[in-house]
Amino acid sequence: MNLTLFGANGGTGRILARQAAREGHRVTAVTRHPETFPLRHENVQLVAGDVTDPAVAARAVAEADAVISTLGVPFSRKPITIYSAGTAAIMRAMEAHSVRRLLCVSSSATDPATRYHDTGGGFLFEKVLKPIITKTIGRETYADMLRMEQSVMASDLDWTIARPSGLFETDSVTDYEVAEGTLPLQYTSRTDLADALLRAATDGLWVRRTMAVATVDPRPRVMDLLRQEAFSRG
Template sequence: MSSRIVVFGAGGRAGRRAVAEAVARGHQVTAVVRDPDKYGDLGAGVSVVAGDVTRADSVAEVAAEHDAAISAAGRLDMPSDEFYVSAAHALLDGLARAGVGRLVLIGIGSTLETAPGVAVHDAPGFPEEARAFSLGHTAELDVLRAAETDIDWLVVAPPPVMLDDKAPRTGRYRTGGEQVMADGAPSFSYADLAVALIDEIETPKHHRSLTAVAG
């Protein structure tokens, strides 16, 4: 069954893969970017629109008449915690106003736990700049967990490694909980991350949680 999916941050590597996967499965996709003129290559049949994921009014406008949303958005020109907290609030508010009930967000593997209560970014010697970026994702998750909302949200976190942008889609992945899935394949691709994202829209299996995915 075809759904109408709005993808925030559609111009990045993860966002592009999510758009392509959704289109390949026959869904109607709206790709939200800051400057549509730069992203005419997102594919035939994709509606590319301007939007700001940190503004609830903008989210509500571009998400109107959609069934589900994906957030692959990220910005490096402002503090990570400021961006992700603002985006979480705006998404919950704007999507609720637009009547969108499902939100799948792309997390980051460094927020996953290596031991109870100990995240990857808590390891001694973890680069401070990378830790600050990771803590922004943690702050986003805190907002989602604390929210009184009817939106069925999910944060999908790939392994804490550089994802492969060249590897072909296999369609295979595993899901876990909030811990690093250390026994899996040494790498994971953006293409298979996209498969997991669209699967969770077509057939939701995880709800209001941080869920690890790996090869």
């Protein structure tokens, strides 16, 4: 398949690009920083630029059978629009080129109806930490993810919205869980998320449905997770 990846240079995007190329798919990887993109592979072509640039989005999706977006930015108290504006730009380009299959990533904490579902994190996490994060530093992120979800769901595309929990790293794909809506689990390995997106794209799964993705085992220790997210990722 021809797969276009927005966010290809991020944590999940790099894993997904590598795995898709290994499986023989032709990958168009979009990044604003091609010089830092680590993967060189005959099946991977780079498109450099910002997703909100219509010419970039158009060039990236022109030949696509499926478009996968793992676009993201860190939490911020300033207005965040990349999820909704970036995905709107992708959808416009897809419409112009008659591309129908879109997979994008939001979060298990996005939907107000399910934001406070119990993820099994215990009293401190569920009743103290999670509400603080979603109402303060995560507020802009989740509001924009929700705008993205609503516009994607309102489209007539063959969409899938993946909802991972807290992301962390594993060396390989685990025996992860997928379910419609939400899962009572706190963490998702980026390798598992990449695999779930790739399987859904290539096997035509979860069309016009939300796909919660969560890792059961291993579970990261909170201190390791903070260290990894804060210091280790390039």
